[in-house]
Amino acid sequence: MFLLPVLLVIVLFIMFPVIGTIFNSFFRMLDTAGSTPQFIGFDNYGKFLFDPQYAPRFWDSVKFTLMFTFTTVIIEAVIGLMFALILNESFKGRGLLRTVILIPWAIPTVVSAVMWKQIYNSSFGFIKWVMVALGSDPSVITLGDFQSAYWALIVAEVWKTTPFVVIILLAGLQAIPQDLYKQAQIDGAKMFRQFMKITLPLIMPVLTIALIFRTIDCVRVFDIIYVLTSGKWGTETLSYLGFINYTVDLGKGSTVSVLTFLISFIITLIYIKFGNFGKTIKS
Amino acid sequence: MREEIIKKILIYAGGLFLFAFAVSPFLWMMVVSLSTSHRFLVDGGFQFTWEHYIGIFTQSQFLSYFVNSLIIAVVVSLVVSIFASFAGYAVSRIRFPGRVAIPLFVLAMSMFPQVSIVGYLADLFGKLNLINTHFALILPYIAWTVPLALWINMSYFTQIPLDLDKAALVDGASRTKTLVRIILPIALPGIFSSFLLVFIACFNEFLFAMMLTSSPDAQTIPVGIASFSGLYGETSWGMVMAASFIASLPLIILTLVFQRYIVQGLAAGSVKG
Numbered sequence: 001m002f003l004l005p006v007l008l009v010i011v012l013f014i015m016f017p018v019i020g021t022i023f024n025s026f027f028r029m030l031d032t033a034g035s036t037p038q039f040i041g042f043d044n045y046g047k048f049l050f051d052p053q054y055a056p057r058f059w060d061s062v063k064f065t066l067m068f069t070f071t072t073v074i075i076e077a078v079i080g081l082m083f084a085l086i087l088n089e090s091f092k093g094r095g096l097l098r099t100v101i102l103i104p105w106a107i108p109t110v111v112s113a114v115m116w117k118q119i120y121n122s123s124f125g126f127i128k129w130v131m132v133a134l135g136s137d138p139s140v141i142t143l144g145d146f147q148s149a150y151w152a153l154i155v156a157e158v159w160k161t162t163p164f165v166v167i168i169l170l171a172g173l174q175a176i177p178q179d180l181y182k183q184a185q186i187d188g189a190k191m192f193r194q195f196m197k198i199t200l201p202l203i204m205p206v207l208t209i210a211l212i213f214r215t216i217d218c219v220r221v222f223d224i225i226y227v228l229t230s231g232k233w234g235t236e237t238l239s240y241l242g243f244i245n246y247t248v249d250l251g252k253g254s255t256v257s258v259l260t261f262l263i264s265f266i267i268t269l270i271y272i273k274f275g276n277f278g279k280t281i282k283s
Numbered sequence: 284m285r286e287e288i289i290k291k292i293l294i295y296a297g298g299l300f301l302f303a304f305a306v307s308p309f310l311w312m313m314v315v316s317l318s319t320s321h322r323f324l325v326d327g328g329f330q331f332t333w334e335h336y337i338g339i340f341t342q343s344q345f346l347s348y349f350v351n352s353l354i355i356a357v358v359v360s361l362v363v364s365i366f367a368s369f370a371g372y373a374v375s376r377i378r379f380p381g382r383v384a385i386p387l388f389v390l391a392m393s394m395f396p397q398v399s400i401v402g403y404l405a406d407l408f409g410k411l412n413l414i415n416t417h418f419a420l421i422l423p424y425i426a427w428t429v430p431l432a433l434w435i436n437m438s439y440f441t442q443i444p445l446d447l448d449k450a451a452l453v454d455g456a457s458r459t460k461t462l463v464r465i466i467l468p469i470a471l472p473g474i475f476s477s478f479l480l481v482f483i484a485c486f487n488e489f490l491f492a493m494m495l496t497s498s499p500d501a502q503t504i505p506v507g508i509a510s511f512s513g514l515y516g517e518t519s520w521g522m523v524m525a526a527s528f529i530a531s532l533p534l535i536i537l538t539l540v541f542q543r544y545i546v547q548g549l550a551a552g553s554v555k556g
Binding site for chain 1: 290296297298301302304305321325350365377402403404425427458489490509511528530534537538539546549
């Protein structure tokens with residue numbers, strides 16, 4: 001009884017649409033007046049996976065999505081752990097830093113993307129200005145080819161979502177018993193050794209969870225792609241490709257969406273295996 | 284002792300980097316929003332002005348985007364808090380088949396990317412004439428945020444001793460009465476955490492909002508700000524940055540004031556998940 005409302009909204013607005021999307025992926029449903037849905041079986045899947053007209057674009061977006069995800073998540077793990085370690089120490093100004101780290105998290109993704117677009121602008125942006133001031137060629141592009149767009153997107157994503165990783169890791173660090181460190185100090189273990197022998201193994205399970213969340217989130221990245229590059233310069237992600245296809249043919253968009261969630265499902269499974277691996281290190 | 288000094292230096296250097304990392308892009312946004320020209324770096328000469336802030340309220344639909352976001356976020360977070368409290372209570376208190384399976388099912392459903400839901404919803408809402416209404420966003424947002432709220436609430440509810448409500452039930456109080464009178468007041472911090480996270484998620488959401496609304500009557504802030512750039516040909520960066528600043532301000536204030544609840548909610552939601 002108490003569960004009914006939750007189950008009802010989940011079934012109506014997530015489960016049915018997902019099933020509907022799978023169903024639609026077997027149809028041609030052009031977005032033009034008067035056209036009726038036409039059953040075409042696995043045609044759409046064949047197109048995106050093998051047809052030379054569609055497949056390269058699809059596989060490019062798979063490749064880009066995975067590259068973007070792994071680079072972002074690795075950078076966030078390193079910076080996030082560094083920030084969490086700092087915020088776990090006691091020093092003057094810690095309270096202020098624990099507060100300001102939440103600012104990027106609080107800003108809506110689209111707003112932060114628009115902000116970065118301004119900073120990256122190739123004619124008047126801040127980054128360009130700094131690069132030229134440091135002696136770089138004035139014709140340098142800060143957002144306008146694959147290399148620049150790739151790193152621009154990663155920096156924007158890392159800025160926005162590292163705070164999430166920091167919050168999770170900080171909670172994990174605070175749960176490590178202080179006695180362990182005191183004992184290690186008595187034993188004469190150095191700072192780096194303490195980190196490798198106590199902090200890292202004990203934080204591993206929490207870090208794995210944070211990275212699973214971030215990976216799942218990153219594989220579906222859409223907002224910053226839409227605002228910063230609109231998929232140009234080879235930065236089309238799976239969600240963006242799905243969105244583009246929806247505007248032409250609901251069936252094709254559904255196909256890309258089904259493939260997107262299959263890919264993110266596989267990645268989640270790999271991670272869960274990897275997560276157990278983290279737990280074995282602990283014991 | 285030498286190690287202590289190195290550690291101090293590392294902490295302060297890292298702390299300084301953290302501060303610059305978190306604050307500087309946001310400060311830059313503020314500077315551009317207060318400048319007469321967004322090209323002041325190349326053209327030289329920063330001139331202070333409020334005109335962009337006046338502009339977004341007089342020359343754009345910013346206010347209606349803001350009101351739409353606010354209405355949708357308030358309705359969704361209230362409904363989700365109520366739904367998730369009842370469900371969290373049932374899962375943590377009442378023994379019934381599916382007690383473990385249902386939260387896992389809810390969690391699994393939240394793993395689907397938005398893009399795999401939105402196409403079907405756009406088609407369905409189109410047929411139901413719901414496109415471009417507040418409902419078109421409220422309904423999917425409830426489903427999309429309820430898993431997170433449920434998991435956060437569950438982690439709070441399970442910490443409350445079972446004896447408390449057993450005593451009430453023995454005294455003849457109904458399940459609903461026990462929940463409202465005894466459990467809810469104790470679990471309030473947890474419910475408030477999930478309320479805040481859902482509220483912020485609604486303000487943030489973009490893909491649903493873009494595909495299920497089509498005019499400022501129902502569009503939310505992210506859609507409004509994303510469309511600002513294309514609207515006037517040459518982007519009025521001062522206006523865009525002013526709108527971005529005003530849009531972020533309430534969320535930043537909310538986050539900083541209720542920092543404790545947000546941090547606890549995020550930690551509870553992911554440690555459980």
